[in-house]
Amino acid sequence: MEKMGEWEQRSLINELTQGREVARQLQAYLNAPSSSHETRELLLLRIQASYEKALSMLSCNASLSTDQLPQSSELTIGMLESPPSHSVSPRREDSDHDFKEEDKKRKTLPRWTQQVRVTPGAALEGPLDDGFGWRKYGQKDILGAKYPRCTRRNVQGCLARKQVQRSDEDPTIFEITYRGTHNCNLASHVNHLSGISETQEQVTSNPQRSSSSMAAPDMKVEDNLVFSLPVMGNINFAENVLSSFISPTATSMMNGDNLLGNFPNSETQTLTGVYQAVTSSTNSPTVGLDLPFGSDDQFHPNFAFDNNGYFS
């Protein structure tokens, strides 16, 4: 990966555009005496978040070029080249070619991890979904870990997989590990992204819940926005999280109006995204997330990660 890919470039542009729009919105609010201090502060936070994300993307690429692991601090997305070597130890023959190929490289697949913190009562920042459809195919209790690890793969026959695990130390942090690279229809994915700014325009002009960016409340395929605006992100994030990690029953309890009910003022929410590069990646720019909630206190208490119902 010598250069920033088109996808990342678009994401970056999108992020900056988003920041600009929110700045404009802030300007409008500043001129409106009726606007609350909280609202203005939130907008400010959003702008900061956008800039940080954009910088993260840039620093990520910079570190790639210098072959350094992007160490980070908060809000860093990092990717590295995968090791050139890969073991070729044939495994099952019954799976399709792609999976077979990937299984050979289980340990050497391009891989990177994002950590996302979900802070109760805070606004969402950070990528929500990557626009790809993921299907859960395994869950495993990890030794020494309080919470099980759930594994997903792309539903489009794509090589990419991801694992989600909740941090033991800080239950509000979720570690998402992406493995492999997307070979599915990235074009549509990019188109999807390109439509974001438009949607965001709507969002910024209308801070209320917008159906245009609201996927079906309990959608199974996570085809939501990547880098949604924080305001909408709260909802999208929640729904993605819920639909992905919580039982459908729980999801139905949490999504839609119920969810909004939990967020009477979504602008006061903060979800701090903490992206941390852990391993490597070759070219998959997947930076979206779908994460479980970690805010046990604010969200449904029964959704504790260690509950059976959490991942089920």
Next chain:
DNA sequence: ACAATTTGACCAGT
């Protein structure tokens, strides 16, 4: 009926 998830078992890596 179809799709998604769960879960026990198998396999690979260390």
Next chain:
DNA sequence: ACTGGTCAAATTGT
């Protein structure tokens, strides 16, 4: 041998 990743049948939901 142990741990983690994946498969696939069974189960559950839509």
